[in-house]
Amino acid sequence: MSRAVVLLSGGVDSTTTLAVARRDGHELYAMTFSYGQRHAVEVEIARRIARSARVADHVVVDIDLRTFGGSALTSDIAVPKHGQSGAAIPITYVPARNTIFLSYALAWSEVLGARDIYIGVNALDYSGYPDCRPEYVEAFAAMAALATKAGVEGTPTRIRAPLIAMTKAEIIRLGASLSVDYAQTTSCYDPSPNGEPCGECDACVLRLKGFSDAGLNDPLKYVRR
């Protein structure tokens, strides 16, 4: 079995991506970031999902994006509720986040001899982040091929973004077909102190609409609905 590094946040998209990497026949190496986010509960959820999926290894990398400020997800700016922000790129955007995450995954893949990195970005239902677009993923792969020993030796790491052109409803239907247990996942940017999703932030609204469009019930219990 060839090895694959899978970026795992514990949300619908990354958990579905983990199931896709398993379906593709890989031995799984999950990587989660703890980055001073409000939603630190994500990390615990990712641990549980990685255990359930019996990954070969799971690392939690502690990085501190708060050093630079600049986003509602890592600083003290209030998280906007859905529809409050009219900007093309929302303030929940974390500067260069996927670039930092993929860079760490690239380092780990080189140590492991993994040929594939899976990331659950998607360009359609997401909120306009530049680093969720297919052209970004392709440019990262082109850079990675020049950055590493594996690339120089003719076996560059592939960046797999299997959800990139899917709607949230399609992602949820795919995951359901791969027996993903969405009761384990979380999506909320602004959960209550005991971890219940708010039901009102962009991520919750997209998730709820996804389940509704897929004709499936979201198994999570929300603070207000």
Added chain:
Amino acid sequence: MSRAVVLLSGGVDSTTTLAVARRDGHELYAMTFSYGQRHAVEVEIARRIARSARVADHVVVDIDLRTFGGSALTSDIAVPKHGQSGAAIPITYVPARNTIFLSYALAWSEVLGARDIYIGVNALDYSGYPDCRPEYVEAFAAMAALATKAGVEGTPTRIRAPLIAMTKAEIIRLGASLSVDYAQTTSCYDPSPNGEPCGECDACVLRLKGFSDAGLNDPLKYVRR
């Protein structure tokens, strides 16, 4: 004055690069990584150099590449002395290191509104690391242009590698012409407990040869010469 992020390790190359960024007229934002390297003394030296250069800000980012293992610079493998390793890519290679460093610099540049990132890589005198080549730097810049808000809005971050085609002697002559105080810098991969450079590792041998070729004296005191 436009802002520039400068990656600063405290060695000859990055300290010369800081001086080049100042010559180019930028307000300087220095970024140093503490990454479980044996040569942690680098971080203190970088602090001193940043203070001397009166940078507008200096951040030290704590990252732990030991999570992945894979290099003599971050794990317990002995650092080879010059000439001991016949491999094309030496074991002191840290997987994806420059990619991780540039990714953090990209995040900070976006928060600062900096248009330029300076990195002191050079392809000639360096030890065959794939991420020190011009084609790598260009590919990173192409990726960065697609990764960020600034890029999407038509003002992509430039990756400046002013030393990339220079020999070590040329770098030292350039630095001397810009009044760099090389007594403040360090290069050694394997310093003594009190911080003296070993004089025998690849980095020390390249540095000493550079000063010799430049017709200048290296102001450092070595353990053995």
